[in-house]
Amino acid sequence: MTGRDPRDGTGPRTFQESYYLQTDRLAPRLWRNLRLAGYLARVALVWLVRGGRVRRAHRRALQTGRPYYIDHLAERD
Amino acid sequence: MRPHDPPPPRYGFAFRKPPRSGNQLNGLDESEPRLATPVFHSTGRGAGRQPIAWSALDVFFNLIATPGPFLQVLRTLWQRRRYAGPVAPTRVPVDDPEAMTATVKTIARELGAGASGVTTLEDDALYQDYPKPPFRYAISLATVMDRAEMTHVPHERAAREVMRTYRRGSLIAIRLAERIRAMGWPAQAYADGEDLLQIPLAIRSGVGQLGKHGSLITREHGSNVRLAAVLTDLPLAPDRPVDIAVDDLCLVCRRCAEDCPPGAIQHEKRLVRGVEKWYVDFDRCVPYFSVTQGCAICIEVCPWSEPGRGPALSEGLLARRRPSSRA
Numbered sequence: 001m002t003g004r005d006p007r008d009g010t011g012p013r014t015f016q017e018s019y020y021l022q023t024d025r026l027a028p029r030l031w032r033n034l035r036l037a038g039y040l041a042r043v044a045l046v047w048l049v050r051g052g053r054v055r056r057a058h059r060r061a062l063q064t065g066r067p068y069y070i071d072h073l074a075e076r077d
Numbered sequence: 078m079r080p081h082d083p084p085p086p087r088y089g090f091a092f093r094k095p096p097r098s099g100n101q102l103n104g105l106d107e108s109e110p111r112l113a114t115p116v117f118h119s120t121g122r123g124a125g126r127q128p129i130a131w132s133a134l135d136v137f138f139n140l141i142a143t144p145g146p147f148l149q150v151l152r153t154l155w156q157r158r159r160y161a162g163p164v165a166p167t168r169v170p171v172d173d174p175e176a177m178t179a180t181v182k183t184i185a186r187e188l189g190a191g192a193s194g195v196t197t198l199e200d201d202a203l204y205q206d207y208p209k210p211p212f213r214y215a216i217s218l219a220t221v222m223d224r225a226e227m228t229h230v231p232h233e234r235a236a237r238e239v240m241r242t243y244r245r246g247s248l249i250a251i252r253l254a255e256r257i258r259a260m261g262w263p264a265q266a267y268a269d270g271e272d273l274l275q276i277p278l279a280i281r282s283g284v285g286q287l288g289k290h291g292s293l294i295t296r297e298h299g300s301n302v303r304l305a306a307v308l309t310d311l312p313l314a315p316d317r318p319v320d321i322a323v324d325d326l327c328l329v330c331r332r333c334a335e336d337c338p339p340g341a342i343q344h345e346k347r348l349v350r351g352v353e354k355w356y357v358d359f360d361r362c363v364p365y366f367s368v369t370q371g372c373a374i375c376i377e378v379c380p381w382s383e384p385g386r387g388p389a390l391s392e393g394l395l396a397r398r399r400p401s402s403r404a
Contacts, residue, residue, distance in 0.1 A: 051140035065090035074133035
């Protein structure tokens with residue numbers, strides 16, 4: 001989620017700001033759906049690629065007994 | 078029921094720099110009331126704040142999800158675009174809020190909700206620094222999980238059912254909100270998102286009571302439910318909190334505490350942000366919750382969650398309080 005803070009004009013954009021619509025018009029809905037589909041494709045790709053790496057590292061940690069440090073996964077500013 | 082072969086609370090992951098205690102962030106042993114702080118599972122970044130304290134574990138939890146639950150999450154996210162929408166230009170007048178409340182509950186039941194209730198939107202359902210949603214009333218909705226699937230806690234099959242129920246609950250909230258907007262009143266669904274605390278809404282709207290395991294207990298379905306809500310300005314008559322004798326059982330029952338692998342459930346109520354209530358040790362619960370894709374042992378072993386048992390349990394416990402039953 002990227003964009004700005006509704007309060008001060010900075011910071012990430014919420015799901016609500018990005019994808020909620022107050023109109024029934026077709027064109028904005030199609031454009032919104034396209035953007036949301038793109039977002040979900042990115043989420044799926046991250047789960048597949050980055051998640052694959054994390055799942056492998058976690059399995060290896062369980063087998064070897066050496067911990068897998070997860071601090072680097074924290075969301076950044 | 079007994080949980081199927083729960084893994085021991087030993088973890089493959091660790092922190093180089095552990096996050097601040099979730100119990101501290103949650104306000105454990107604080108005597109002054111305050112709004113809740115987002116700790117885990119949060120879209121809080123969306124409002125421009127700092128990342129939540131436990132975001133590393135939150136991301137880890139999401140990334141290690143197996144395909145079944147993950148696909149349910151994607152489907153729910155796709156549905157989420159319908160949480161808000163245009164309001165019909167002509168407003169249906171509401172002369173009798175109580176009758177409208179009954180109508181809304183009937184619609185909720187027809188849409189598949191296992192229980193519903195109405196309350197006003199108060200601070201106890203809000204996170205600090207989050208903008209307060211511009212609505213007066215909250216309709217709390219409980220969606221019942223498939224008990225046969227949930228007996229597989231704490232494994233993938235149960236996790237998939239949990240996510241499937243969140244998706245169903247979100248659809249019920251979406252459709253109810255759409256019906257209200259079609260009457261010309263603003264309404265918005267709040268389901269899988271983390272912008273609201275669902276349990277305080279459910280308690281104040283009489284959907285159930287807080288159990289020792291930190292989850293809601295409903296009269297009919299115990300804790301075998303997931304919560305969603307619709308916020309609206311449609312004039313409604315708020316319900317009152319119910320007393321179904323949850324405390325009478327939880328004060329003597331040790332079942333969820335004994336079956337909790339990390340030992341996170343406590344036998345006494347604690348002071349949390351100025352309110353004495355049941356509290357689950359966050360720092361013990363959430364690591365286990367994360368590696369088991371949502372655990373849920375405590376809510377399924379709860380006697381109240383056994384199908385058909387809740388109403389009789391409640392009646393029996395309430396009857397014991399009456400003076401004649403002690404004679």
